[in-house]
Amino acid sequence: MKRVLVGALLVLMALVSAAEAAKPAKWTRQQDIIYGRKFGTALTMDVFTPAEQNGAAVIVCISGGWVSNHEQIQPAFALTLLNRGYTVFAVVHGSQPKFTIPECVEDVNRAVRYIRTHADDFKIDGDKIGITGASAGGHLSLMLGCAGCEGDPNAKDPVDRASSCVQAVACFFPPTDFLNYGQPGVKSLGIEPEHKFKAPFDFRTYDAQTKTFVPVDMETREKIVKEVSPIYHVSEGDAPALIMHGDADDLVPLQQSEIIVEKFKEEGVPAELVVKKGAGHGVWPSMLIQDFGAFADWFDQHLLDKEAKPEEAKPAADKPAEQAAK
Helix, strand or coil: CHHHHHHHHHHHHHCCCHHHHCCCCCEEEEEEEEEEEECCEEEEEEEEEECCCCCCEEEEEECECCECCHHHCCHHHHHHHHHCCCEEEEEECCCCCCCCHHHHHHHHHHHHHHHHHCHHHHCCCCCCEEEEEECHHHHHHHHHHHHCCCCCCCCCCHHHHCCCCCCEEEEECCCCCCCCCCCCCCCCCCCCCCCCCCHHHCCEEEECCCCEEEECCHHHHHHHHHHCCHHHHCCCCCCCEEEEEECCCCCCCHHHHHHHHHHHHHCCCCEEEEEECCCCCCCCCCHHHHHHHHHHHHHHHHHCCCCCCHHHHCCCCCEEHHHHCC
16 A cells, blocks of 8 residues: 555656646756755755746645655656746655654754745745645645744754745645544554554654663654644644545545545635545546646635636536535
8 A cells, every 4th residue: 555655646746748748838956955954864855946936936745655755756746836937846854664754744844944044045935835745745735734833033043943834735635633534533543453654653752761762652642643633733824725635535534634624614714625536545637737737726826816717726527525525
C-alpha cells in the first residue's frame, strides 16, 4: 500500500496532457535552495518562477505517506499555477522512516517562514502564500492552514521570527483526524497490526539518563496524534480550504475530508469539499489539469481578490459534498 501511495504521488506530478505540456509557459527553476538544517541535514526546496509573476506564491508539499525526496519533484505539477503567474515552491521535508510526522510538520512550518522572510528576494508578497499537496501533502497543507503560528520575536534566527501562517489551502484526500479515522472512535496510532505507516508514528523522546531515544507511552502517543490532526486546530480566521476527495478511497476515508469541512463551516471558515465519484486514492484523469485549474481558481479568489468563475471552480461532473450525499 505504501508503494501505491508514493507511486500515486509520482504519477500525479508526472500526469500531464500533451496539450498542457505544449503551452508556452516561460519559467525558471532554482534547485536545492536550503531553507533549514536539522541534525546536520539540509532541508531543501525548488523554486519555479514564471516570467510574469502575479506576486503570490503557492507551496507544494512534496509528500506521500510522509515520504519526501527531491526526485519526486516534477515540473508538470506546477504548469497550471505557473501559467497563472504564481511562483511555486516545491518543498521537501525530512522523510520517514527517519523522521516522524511532528518533525515533518516542523519542517513545512520552517519552509513557510523562510519563504516569507525572503519574500523580496523571490519578488512575492509575503502575505499572499497558498499551499497544496496530496494525501500526506494534503495533511501538511491543512496543518499550515489551521496551525500555522506567529514567529518568535526574540529568536536569534530571523527566519524563526516570521509567521508560518498561509492564506489559502487547496489539497487532495488528506488525513485530518487520527483519533476518529473512518468513523468515530477508531484510532490510527501507528501501532495497529494492519497499519501501513508505522515509521512516521514511531514517536520517541530523548532520555537524558540513558542518552538514548525511547518510545513514548500510550498517553503521550495519543496527545501527539491529536496535535498533528488538523481538525483540532480549526478556528475562526483559518485559511480558506478547498478539498477534493474520491468516494472510493480505501486508504484515506472520505470521512476525513467531510468532518474537517464541517468543522470549518462551524467556525465560519470558507471551505468546500468536492467529492470525486468513483475515484480512489491517488490519480484520476482530471486531476492535474482540470482540478489543478480549480485549485488555481481558489488561489486566485483568496490570494488575488479575484472571483473564480463558477464553471471553473469545480469540474462539471463533480458535486459539492452536501449535494453528493443526497
